[in-house]
Amino acid sequence: MVNQINFSMANDNDLNKSQTFKSFKDKWEKNANLAFTQTSDENSDVFEWIINRNGFSNGDEFRAFLKGKKRILDAGCGNGRVTALLKKYADEDTEVVGIDLTAAHVATENLKHLKNVSVFEKDLLGDLSDIGTFDFIYSQEVLHHTADPKRSFDNLVQLLRPEGEIAIYVYKIKAPLREYADDYVRNIISDMNYEESSKALNEITEFGRIMAKKGITIEVPKVDILGIEAGEYDLQRFIYHFFFKCYWNDMFSEEENNVINYDWYHPQIASRHSLDEILGWYLENDLVVSQKNVDHYGITVRGRLI
Incomplete structure (x- = not known):
């Protein structure tokens, strides 16, 4: 039984390495x-x-x-x-x-x-x-x-x-809710190809754009149990810091912003x-x-x- 478990883990590691390799190969070639x-x-x-x-x-x-x-x-x-x-x-x-x-x-x-x-x-x-x-x-x-x-x-x-x-x-x-959400999305899209995963992430990127466009600043108290630090935050960055990655930067095009989100979510190996x-x-x-x-x-x- 031990050998079977180790063999399974080895296969999983090889699959993760292969998936991560292809993830970055696609990202940079495209x-x-x-x-x-x-x-x-x-x-x-x-x-x-x-x-x-x-x-x-x-x-x-x-x-x-x-x-x-x-x-x-x-x-x-x-x-x-x-x-x-x-x-x-x-x-x-x-x-x-x-x-x-x-x-x-x-x-x-x-x-x-x-x-x-x-x-x-x-x-x-x-x-x-x-x-x-x-x-x-x-x-x-x-x-x-x-x-x-x-x-x-x-x-x-x-x-x-x-x-x-x-x-x-x-x-x-990162904060526990951010860790959970990131792994949740990663597990869903990691088996998709570049085009499919990019399309799936479009809504997250658009969410980041809309939140950034709002220009809203909020003051939040510390919430230790959720890893939230007290302070003043731009709304988009507050969500980005503590809940899920929804990157947006106006210096990049919508497609480029989406690639940056892909870079985080798609590779299976991301310790x-x-x-x-x-x-x-x-x-x-x-x-x-x-x-x-x-x-x-x-x-x-x-x-x-x-």
């Missing part, structure tokens, strides 16, 4: 330029979100941080948008490498005009020794989509040069974590934490190898 321009635009919300949670107030501070780093890795680069951001703010002669399991070909096309940038098809849980070592490794919204996030992180740490730094962003454990857990990963790898940030959606941590 939306090769998603958020590409906005990521490097200092006037965009996307740029500010990335820079600020990593501990930098502006592009100049980010450039100062990257100065002198000779090799940088974007681990799980997707369409290459963050790879391009890293290249823009690094020294001219810095080599920037992107790796991705599902979209390396998309990133290669998007980044072909940049010098000292290369992209490889790699699994974060596989052998990465042939790509060399790095002064800085960045892995945004990737580890939680691998079958073993901790082992993926450990694998990346092995690529750090002495005193090298690694920065990651992973999903956090969530606590700050203490992530800090433990750094401690176990002899990394000294220099930056940590927890928002309503995720956890950002950066640390240096001792």
